[in-house]
Amino acid sequence: MKVTPLSDALGAEVIGIDLTSIDDPVFDEIHEAFLEYQLLVFRDQDLTPDAHIAFSERFGPIETRPDRPFTLPNYPEVTVLSNRLVDGEPMGVISAGDFWHTDLSFSEIPCRATFLHAREVAEEGGDTEWSNIYTAYDTLSAEMKERIADLKGIHVFDRRRNKRAQVDTQFANKADEVYGIPIPDAVHPMVRHHPETGRKSLYISPRFVVGIEGMGGDEAQPLLDELFAHQIRAEFRYRHKWQHGDLLMWDNPCLIHIGRGAIKPPGIRHMHRTMVLGDRPH
Numbered sequence: 713m714k715v716t717p718l719s720d721a722l723g724a725e726v727i728g729i730d731l732t733s734i735d736d737p738v739f740d741e742i743h744e745a746f747l748e749y750q751l752l753v754f755r756d757q758d759l760t761p762d763a764h765i766a767f768s769e770r771f772g773p774i775e776t777r778p779d780r781p782f783t784l785p786n787y788p789e790v791t792v793l794s795n796r797l798v799d800g801e802p803m804g805v806i807s808a809g810d811f812w813h814t815d816l817s818f819s820e821i822p823c824r825a826t827f828l829h830a831r832e833v834a835e836e837g838g839d840t841e842w843s844n845i846y847t848a849y850d851t852l853s854a855e856m857k858e859r860i861a862d863l864k865g866i867h868v869f870d871r872r873r874n875k876r877a878q879v880d881t882q883f884a885n886k887a888d889e890v891y892g893i894p895i896p897d898a899v900h901p902m903v904r905h906h907p908e909t910g911r912k913s914l915y916i917s918p919r920f921v922v923g924i925e926g927m928g929g930d931e932a933q934p935l936l937d938e939l940f941a942h943q944i945r946a947e948f949r950y951r952h953k954w955q956h957g958d959l960l961m962w963d964n965p966c967l968i969h970i971g972r973g974a975i976k977p978p979g980i981r982h983m984h985r986t987m988v989l990g991d992r993p994h
């Protein structure tokens with residue numbers, strides 16, 4: 713197995729691995745690379761849903777939600793992200809991740825790692841970009857670190873309560889159905905410790921964090937705006953152009969990401985996604 717960094721910010725490509733047949737020593741090497749680079753790219757993988765689930769489950773329990781739209785038939789663990797239409801109806805979530813976020817941070821126990829597998833890619837568009845929130849934290853001024861040390865962000869699933877995120881057009885006429893589901897808000901430290909490395913990250917995102925616990929909007933919103941802008945400085949980021957067969961896995965406690973969309977017709981981007989749960993942020 714060969715591991716080649718993809719940028720100065722984060723990410724590495726792993727060469728010489730077939731994810732359908734890894735033994736424990738190889739798994740340990742992958743795990744180590746994952747902690748070091750936060751995002752791993754495996755090319756030319758051909759994973760059935762079972763194989764995709766089996767690899768994901770080595771990192772933790774898979775998150776499933778009974779009413780999640782667009783899971784694969786008989787596989788509630790696997791969500792389809794796709795712009796393909798069948799009889800005029802979308803086969804998957806079209807614009808998943810269209811604002812900077814870290815997965816499932818609106819949950820009490822958010823996502824540890826996400827595994828996204830490219831079954832089909834468009835010639836143009838559909839990139840995904842990540843930003844390193846370890847580095848975002850590390851590069852804050854000493855005063856800012858002190859100011860936010862004990863603050864907690866309020867994470868909200870419902871886009872209608874977030875002035876920084878619009879309801880996506882796909883779900884606009886059934887927004888109540890999609891966003892009105894009973895998901896309580898989650899309150900997490902704005903500075904969290906990674907469950908394995910112990911490193912601190914700036915654990916907020918414009919898609920999910922709408923306020924700061926115990927702080928009025930006049931103070932909280934400008935502070936959040938400043939931190940959101942800092943989180944996505946160009947030098948913290950890596951942008952991925954997908955190839956057919958890519959399996960990417962990323963570490964949500966230390967990265968935020970965004971789906972760049974802009975798929976040029978008639979391009980089709982069709983992905984399978986699993987997510988595994990992590991720890992309660994602390």
Ligand code: SIN
Pocket residue numbers: 793808809810838839840969970971972983985
């Ligand atoms: C996601 O945010 O889960 C998906 C991002 C993408 O499809 O590029």
